[in-house]
Amino acid sequence: MTFSYRVRSVLAGAAALLSLQAQAAEKVTAGSLTFVSSAPLFIAQEKGYFAAEGLDVEIKFFGSAQPIAVAIASGDVDFGLTAFTAGLFNLAGKGALKIVAAQLQEVKGFEGSHILVSNKAYAEGVTSVDKLKGRSFALSQVGSSFHYMIGQLGEKVGFKLSDMELKPLQSVGNMLAALKSGQVDSMIIVPQYARALVNAGEAKSIGQIADYAPYQVGGLFASTRNVETRRPMVEKFIRAYQKGIADYRAAFVTGEEGREQVLASVHKYVFKDEDAKAAYPKILSGVMYIEEDGRMDAADIYRQVDWYRGLGYVDAGVKAETFVDVSFVKPLTQPPAK
């Protein structure tokens, strides 16, 4: 590890020298999922915000969040944009990566994830959040954001995690199928899927998570190596990312300014197999809140790490202060004072 680290640093140094000499754009790779949640990245790419910063960004796509984090740790990608999981915190805690800016956030007053119950469970009387106690709950994986959400929800309305029968089903597709068929009683899911299920009469929504437990859903990750040795490049990347967020917010969050153009940029990556007419409404239904300038709810990230650690899903040695880096973007909330 030490050895390859050294080799990579040397190579990175050599590459930097070469690019300086050639006055060419600095090559950077970013890992992402093909979800609307990565829209600021796509917008920055399409509108040339990265190029304007002198960065030549290649976006690599992944099937799920975990491999992105692993790819950052292994040095295969420089940045990653994805939701927080306990696994990610463990990886970050081992010193491989840092959280440098915010991605999605669940905030009161902006539509976010719905708490759904199956029609069967609803008929049995699970008509409000407090009645979830003792019911089964679908999640993708242990230590995923679904896990955190149900835990937070329970704390707010008065049930313990151990009261719930947790069903890890590996994928959102499995979760939806299990809820539809009544094999699980409940789940929490982003509006895009929640609305589809509710409109089709296949499940009932009994509330939104943000009304009970608003939280920082995801963030922008950078490898520790880059933060330490290529800080100017990281700053440039974040600046371009923030411009992407500004366009995203203008078009979707605060109004409809430039919406068509932003939709066109996002459509190049999301639902790109479908024509604009079919894709645009889907993109719009996938929109969730992103804070201005990518400012993090740092206090919440600390809370998440503590919560997972309490359950044993995050190693005892993992400390949020070692990887939540608020030096690039002024945070929305300050980390707890130590």
Next chain:
Amino acid sequence: MRADRTPVTYRAGGFSPRMIQALGAASFVAVIAALEAAARLGWIGPLSFPAPSAIGAALADLYRSGLLAQHLGASLRRLAVGWSAGVASGLVIGFALGVSTFARSLGLPWVAAISAIPKIALLPLFIIWFGIGEGSKYATIAFGAFFPTVINTFGGVDNIPRNLIRMGQSFNLKPLSIILAIVLPGTLPAILSAFRISASIGIILLVSAEMISAQYGIGAYIIEQQNLFQLDRLMAGVVLLMAVGLAVYGIIAVLERWLLRWR
């Protein structure tokens, strides 16, 4: 004495492997010691491979928390039920393919086609058919154990010396007697090797089977640790699977020594 007189040298050595238990055990110790040393000296970082002592500590934690028994119990039960079901049905079909022209003509192409499917590909279907509870887990393991059993059993029946069956017929034994007294025991070596293969496959499939909606089980634990990126615990789960594999191998070896003592 003649000058061109040379002793004839022995040249027929080798090709008769024996099993030296101590050597096998020593290699385990050596690999573990080497990994531990490499980890302590910093040659292998914690992100690449956890130190054996960390794996041992994770196992100890698992034991202390009482979860070890729960994980092991859940997995062994799934393995026992799924494997028994797969092997039992595999034996019946394997014998049918072995003795009946009709069954062979009809069944063999299906067995050949379906056995090539990676079992995990059918997991979503199993979940729809058998639910997200124990049913789909049993089915996944049973399905994995079924095909090697069929193929081995049917091959074993095929390999029974034709002459022994003719002998049975020449003494006017009834077809059922021939199957029970000649075909079945004659297929036993192949059946035992089917046990061994299907048990390994069952253990492999444990991880797939417990992917969906399992709170306990070694496979579920491994997947959980994968997601949490806790490599020491992940490897603790893997070590448990290895131990189960070794134990099953040992049991079958004992069974073989006893059932095939006539060899």
Next chain:
Amino acid sequence: MPLPQREPCSVQLDIQSVSHSYGTLPVLDSVSFTVRDGEVVALIGPSGCGKSTLLAIVGGLLRPQAGAVFQEGEAPAGCINPLTYVFQDFALLPWRSVEGNIRLVLRGLAAREVEARIEEVLAQTHLSDFRRAYPKQLSGGMRQRVGIARALAVRPAVLLMDEPLSSLDAQTRVILLDEFAELFQRAGVTAVYVTHNLAEAVRLADRVVVLSRRPGRVKDVVPIAVPRPERAIDSPAMLAVERRLWNLIRDEAVLADQELADAR
């Protein structure tokens, strides 16, 4: 083809115009002969003349393409399998002990009868001390004794012996040949005995059916007139019969070889 002489009362087996071929290769051409009660008929001929094929047809283990085999007369008391095979390779179940192999073929008898018969045939074949041994623990000669014991246990009408000494070494063959001779004389066995060894045929048979080269036809039937007790090895009478048989076979064997060479 004239039908062979029949003596209805004493005939056990009547083989009538049996023909057979494997694919386009004819191996037996209209073979007929009879086996009388208490008689040992040896079947000899050059390699590949269809001796074993003929025996399989006689034993009902192969369907002849033409002709038929009839069994006549009354089976002996306690017979549960009139036509009983003794195999060249013994055909013992390796996972059953000596007595287990015999017990296998004694289905449908009372338990006491089964045990009594096992005792009896083991004693007859000098295997009483080995009843719990597995085949792999026995020598080739002992394995074939088990084969004989198993065949005798069913009290057969006719023993069908397919080169029973061929897979044994020369010394064991001599010893077992003596035992067979003694057994056949003592028990009055009816048997068809396939062999390529003329000495065996001369020693054991009452009549020798000589088959021609492929496709096998009955070339001659040679009675062995020497009384059994006098069939010691090297007696001039025995050597004369053996020479006569050899003359009959040699021509066929030489021709068979030539035909094989021509065919290549």
